[in-house]
Amino acid sequence: MSLFILRRILTLVATLIAASLIIFLVLDALPGNAAQMLMGVDASPDAVRALTVKLGLDQPLTYRYLLWIKGMMVGELGNSYVYGTPVAGLIAERLVLTVPLAIMSMLITVVLALAAGIYTAANHNKLGDVGVMSLTQVGIALPNFWFAILLILLFAVKLQWLSAGGFAGWDDGIWPGIRSLLLPSISLAVVQAAILARVTRSAVLEVLREDFVRTARAKGLGKREVLWRHVLRNAMIPVMTVMGLQFANLLAGTIVIENVFYLPGLGRLIFQSIANRDLIVVRNCVMLLAAMVVTVNFVVDVLYAFIDPRIKVANL
């Protein structure tokens, strides 16, 4: 078991190194010098050169890469070209919004998807199945920003239950913050839930055809007991795999949704930094997103081993 986790950790580290290399090289290869960008097209070449030196952009590629890696180790990410404040602080203050947003949308996704997926599989080919599956078809086709606008029209404009945007922060307790993240997380969750519900349904249906389901029935278990005790755990492997992959989509979705709802989160920070050529912020934010995705998938891998006793042995 510990060997299994160790191997997964090594894979995790290797993936992160590969991600950092790609992020660094791609951003470095981008046309447009950051210094030139910051000073405008009319700046004198001397001034641009001075800023380039000041930002350390004249150093060799390897040196700058290693410097960045070292900085990440100690939490020194440098200063934003635009704001002039430490990047670490910028990111940290955005994370208090984006992390809860991601967690809330993931929770809504999982609850909706499992409920719909299990319900439809248990009522395979019946009216409820067909109805819910048609809904998920619509859900998959919805662009999340458009759905977000519909939600704003209904809940903020018409019913006036929730605000149309902005973030209340966590200073006045947990509820105002959650309230302001409710619509954004629902808009992020709906598409994901529709996909995951379909995955859950087909996973459950597949397991229902397995021989051991018939064995369980032959032992005298009712259909429902078989579903809960024997089928679900077996069906969770593909569901969790997709959940891990969806987490990446979800983070990408925050970039759009945070802009729709005027939320000062990580997605908005990335969006603005790209627009401003604040490459040092972009680079660290993208690296952080990559790390989050890789970590979530690492957790999924480890959970596999807890769910399925065969995996520990197979990977030793």
Add this chain to the structure above:
Amino acid sequence: MSHATAPLIEVRDLGVRLNTSRGPAQAVRGVSFALRRGETLGLVGESGCGKSVTALALMGLLPDSAVVSGSVRLDGAELVGLSDSSYCKLRGNRISMIFQEPMTALNPMHTIGRQVAEPLRRHTGCSAASARKETIALLDRVGLPDAAKRVDAYPHQFSGGQRQRITIAMALACQPDVLIADEPTTALDVTIQGQILDLIADLVEERGMSMILISHDLGVIAENVQRMMVMYGGTVVESGATDAVFMRMGHPYTQGLFRARPRLGARKGTRLKTIAGTVPELADLPAGCTFADRCGIVEARCRVALPAAVGVGAGHDVRCLRTDVSMADAAGAVRV
């Protein structure tokens, strides 16, 4: 008829209609038999002849879309049309089943102890501790080495033969009256097959169970059951005491099955005899005898209607119009 000799399980004119992708199919027609306590019955036939469907019908485990007609009585109580929740009280308790594929018949996510204890916990309401004790005793009885230690292991940690022992322990947990074994050794190594069949035979005798053994292997049937039924195209074409059927095969299909089995010591280059033609589509069965298209002695009248079963000996019935000819042939079939 005194109570002791009353049939434990009595099947009368059992019919099963399945909804297949090719349309409705009459998978089983007019199957009747009665089994007293302690008796053993073999069902033999090719794949798709309806033997497994018959077994699943007795277990009440056919898909919801299947239509079952006729009557199945367990100790006089009708099972056809029984609600699923009532059936659940019988399955694994009074009627148990062992399936063909031990590799997939166990849930890979649960320990074998939990799976064997499940029917006990469900039907006897005993505590977890006593169920565990009983489970270890059962696993020990079916010959699983180190049962006490391995009770918390998972199915993938066992070989096919061991897994089949585990499913047998599971089926026997609640001391059922009727055991249905559907090709219990087909998926196993030849060296293990004999051991598993012996184990089943011992347990059937020890516990006074009735057993329905399903197999496509005439050898397995010959050695393990008192009576046998040969099925073809969803109907029973021949039934009788195992000895009697092997001695005087009455149906051309039974004879064909017998000739088609591979033999050791046959002259090199001798081709294995097969039955010409293929099994009829259940969705598209001929009007008359289901075997007519493959039969060597078929006549026009065979194709008119399904032949009735005719008695050719004590308790030995053959569903054939041409027993006069086929029974004369039969002598040749038995000579090895």
